Amino acid sequence: MLIVLSGPSGVGKGTVRKAIFAQDNNKFDYSVSMTTRQMRPGEVNGKDYYFVTKEEFEKEIAEGGMLEYAQYVDNYYGTPLKYVNEMLDEGKDVFLEIEVKGAMQVREKVPDGLFIFLTPPDLMELRQRLVNRGTDDLDVIDMRMKKAVDEIEMMQNYDYAVVNDEVEAAAEKIKTIIRAERWRVKRFLPDYKKQLGDVLK
Numbered sequence: 113m114l115i116v117l118s119g120p121s122g123v124g125k126g127t128v129r130k131a132i133f134a135q136d137n138n139k140f141d142y143s144v145s146m147t148t149r150q151m152r153p154g155e156v157n158g159k160d161y162y163f164v165t166k167e168e169f170e171k172e173i174a175e176g177g178m179l180e181y182a183q184y185v186d187n188y189y190g191t192p193l194k195y196v197n198e199m200l201d202e203g204k205d206v207f208l209e210i211e212v213k214g215a216m217q218v219r220e221k222v223p224d225g226l227f228i229f230l231t232p233p234d235l236m237e238l239r240q241r242l243v244n245r246g247t248d249d250l251d252v253i254d255m256r257m258k259k260a261v262d263e264i265e266m267m268q269n270y271d272y273a274v275v276n277d278e279v280e281a282a283a284e285k286i287k288t289i290i291r292a293e294r295w296r297v298k299r300f301l302p303d304y305k306k307q308l309g310d311v312l313k
């Protein structure tokens with residue numbers, strides 16, 4: 113199963129994803145993204161991201177090596193296809209944390225993935241989080257808010273919406289959804305159909 117966590121800029125995707133992976137009882141693997149943005153202090157190449165140059169990233173795109181990618185604030189971000197395919201072939205679940213444009217590309221390619229939209233309690237709180245994060249000037253924050261409203265409209269293309277009111281609670285809700293989704297009929301039927309084909313040979 114391919115699990116996609118997405119949502120508007122600043123809602124807390126990275127924070128909630130880290131809370132999910134901080135617990136070691138996960139049955140799924142995190143797909144490390146590739147990016148052209150600068151490495152921040154404390155980040156590790158290959159763990160937080162694969163940090164590459166613009167030329168290297170564009171070469172990957174040209175060679176068909178990306179499951180999806182998007183340009184976000186002048187940098188490329190994308191999911192390398194190789195690791196995702198390897199995990200899915202081994203029957204493992206893979207977890208992507210990506211912005212909405214990339215998520216929609218994945219929805220096209222993997223329609224039976226699980227798409228979860230992380231949403232803020234309300235727009236004032238989203239703005240407050242961007243202010244608290246302290247990485248942007250107020251005019252940039254206003255631009256991000258306008259973008260966030262467009263991004264929130266994409267919610268209708270997802271399977272579940274999770275309100276990020278409190279980090280641990282949001283992480284728990286997401287894990288509950290993933291557990292429940294494992295028992296969807298559509299995940300069993302193809303396998304039984306294949307077995308039937310083998311049994312009747």
Ligand SMILES: Nc1nc2c(ncn2[C@@H]2O[C@H](COP(=O)(O)OP(=O)(O)O)[C@@H](O)[C@H]2O)c(=O)[nH]1
Nearest residue numbers: 125126145181182184189190191209210211214
């Ligand atoms: N489409 C896409 N978006 C990604 C990927 N990896 C990270 N992102 C998104 O890119 C945005 C910027 O990430 P980052 O630079 O780490 O900033 P921060 O999450 O705002 O601290 C976030 O919304 C991430 O969810 C990816 O592989 N593909």
Ligand SMILES: Nc1ncnc2c1ncn2[C@@H]1O[C@H](COP(=O)(O)OP(=O)(O)O)[C@@H](O)[C@H]1O
Nearest residue numbers: 121122123124125126127241245276277278279
């Ligand atoms: N549930 C929450 N309550 C309060 N602040 C939060 C919550 N989740 C995230 N934040 C804060 O909001 C800001 C944006 O979170 P971040 O994970 O960088 O968002 P994203 O990855 O979606 O851009 C950060 O300062 C983070 O600490």
